[in-house]
Amino acid sequence: MQATLMIYNGTAAPDADVLRTGGVPLAPARTTWPMCGNTCGGPMQFFAHLPVDYGVLSVFVCQNDPGACDTHDPVSGANRVLLFPSAELVPVAVPEEGVTLLPAVSAITTAVVTLEPEEADEDGLPPDAYDLARGGWKWEPGELFGKQREVLGSLGGSPSCLGDDRLPECPSCSGVMEFAAHLEEGIDRRSAMNLGGDLGYVFVCRPCSQGAFLRD
Numbered sequence: 001m002q003a004t005l006m007i008y009n010g011t012a013a014p015d016a017d018v019l020r021t022g023g024v025p026l027a028p029a030r031t032t033w034p035m036c037g038n039t040c041g042g043p044m045q046f047f048a049h050l051p052v053d054y055g056v057l058s059v060f061v062c063q064n065d066p067g068a069c070d071t072h073d074p075v076s077g078a079n080r081v082l083l084f085p086s087a088e089l090v091p092v093a094v095p096e097e098g099v100t101l102l103p104a105v106s107a108i109t110t111a112v113v114t115l116e117p118e119e120a121d122e123d124g125l126p127p128d129a130y131d132l133a134r135g136g137w138k139w140e141p142g143e144l145f146g147k148q149r150e151v152l153g154s155l156g157g158s159p160s161c162l163g164d165d166r167l168p169e170c171p172s173c174s175g176v177m178e179f180a181a182h183l184e185e186g187i188d189r190r191s192a193m194n195l196g197g198d199l200g201y202v203f204v205c206r207p208c209s210q211g212a213f214l215r216d
């Protein structure tokens with residue numbers, strides 16, 4: 001069993017085409033900034049730029065009036081995941097009003113963690129690769145915790161502790177979407193994405209080029 005953790009790796013240029021949280025979104029020319037479809041109608045905040053082998057996932061969540069717009073559900077309109085082809089991306093023009101950018105950019109490196117089967121099996125619960133990998137990140141015997149705050153999420157694999165009833169349907173084909181990434185809040189206040197203490201989940205339907213976000 002493996003998990004591909006996303007690990008905090010200092011900062012990056014705000015328009016770098018690398019795994020990062022914060023900075024500006026990169027998208028095909030003439031892409032407009034996603035607006036909130038829940039209650040505020042303002043521009044959403046850009047959370048993460050996630051290049052994957054089938055394109056680039058771009059994650060937005062409304063933060064104009066935290067708590068006012070419901071960002072939990074994929075159908076709320078207060079969050080958005082866009083899937084773009086990898087080539088010919090340019091920075092999207094940032095709206096002048098609204099809460100649009102995180103104060104700091106966090107570069108992300110990946111680490112593939114291989115879990116021993118016996119590690120994955122305690123308590124008789126179904127093994128949760130992400131939880132085990134995150135909990136064990138840089139954990140040394142005798143320490144209470146590892147360096148979990150360095151873990152900014154993971155790529156691929158299966159969603160951690162998420163009920164089947166929360167798996168999003170693709171808005172185009174109505175199929176069950178493929179899990180793409182977990183997102184954690186971040187390493188400090190400046191770089192943090194406001195997930196309300198939850199874990200963020202990113203889903204994708206590759207054939208339809210659709211994405212979805214939820215938190216739980």
Ligand SMILES: [Zn+2]
Pocket residue numbers: 036037038039040041042062063064065069078
């Ligand atoms: Zn909103």
Ligand SMILES: [Zn+2]
Pocket residue numbers: 170171172173174175205207208210
């Ligand atoms: Zn679809």
